[in-house]
Amino acid sequence: MLTPQRQQQILQQLAEQGQVLSKQLSVLFEVSEDTIRRDLRDMAKAGLLQRVYGGALPASAATATFSQRQQVAVASKRAIAKKAAGLISAGQVVIIDGGTTTTELLNHIPKDLPFTVVTHSPTIAVGLADFPLVDVVLIGGKLFKHSVVAVGAGAMESIARIQADLFFMGVTGVHPAAGLTTGDYEEACIKRALAGRAAETVVLASAEKVNAASAYAIGDITIANTLVVEAGTDSAWLQAVQQKGVVVLSD
Structure with missing residues (x-):
């Protein structure tokens, strides 16, 4: 699975569940936790989610000017x-x-x-x-x-x-x-x-x-x-x- 596809599915999981855990995502996508953490880091930089210990939460849209x-x-x-x-x-x-x-x-x-x-x-x-x-x-x-x-x-x-x-x-x-x-x-x-x-x-x-x-x-x-x-x-x-x-x- 390509990185953009995996990240899109992570966002879908986040929308459905309200939070995602790195360990569970690594099992789901059959990749290392380091790969998942890198995905979450890149997605957080793009404002798509908020990283927390062990995973991520939906990012607030209320942070604009x-x-x-x-x-x-x-x-x-x-x-x-x-x-x-x-x-x-x-x-x-x-x-x-x-x-x-x-x-x-x-x-x-x-x-x-x-x-x-x-x-x-x-x-x-x-x-x-x-x-x-x-x-x-x-x-x-x-x-x-x-x-x-x-x-x-x-x-x-x-x-x-x-x-x-x-x-x-x-x-x-x-x-x-x-x-x-x-x-x-x-x-x-x-x-x-x-x-x-x-x-x-x-x-x-x-x-x-x-x-x-x-x-x-x-x-x-x-x-x-x-x-x-x-x-x-x-x-x-x-x-x-x-x-x-x-x-x-x-x-």
Whole structure:
């Protein structure tokens, strides 16, 4: 079997099973594990999968630029954001992460709802400028342009002073085994710190993030108290998430 044919079949296995193991693939294709590892390395370089210890997981499609991500899974993000907005109550302190799904959240928040938003996203802060009853606290730091959010030591210092009711977290991958992941190390650290300052963390997982993984772990999936997904999400995947004690809401 030629290498391109084998790699195409690996992708098919990945789509059907949600993960692949190097040892099993070497038996299936009757080649060495070194050959399989080389295949996975080349496919990861092409952005086709995410390598993990012993095999690979589906790569998240949510790692493009901010403007490009605004065009990905638009209907899914809209439905999820609408459902998530209903979790906000008057008087709460709510952390809103940066990202295209959380930006969509602003379109579904009632203009007459009084609460406080803490965010490290200038985009989110500006989007709330015309909400007369929403107080906005903007966390500063070094601008990570890919996601248009503040990161670094300054941001971490400010985060340590927050006590919030809710944190709406954006991720690039949600996988029962790999957990919550994103494409940048510093951003993963910021998200983990924000989750530690909120009584409840709500993860917004649009279609392209479900059962996918990126390079940097935010943490185990149980960091999320609640996961908001699109209606029709794979039932086996939902069951695997719920077995870990995470509440799942769908639009």
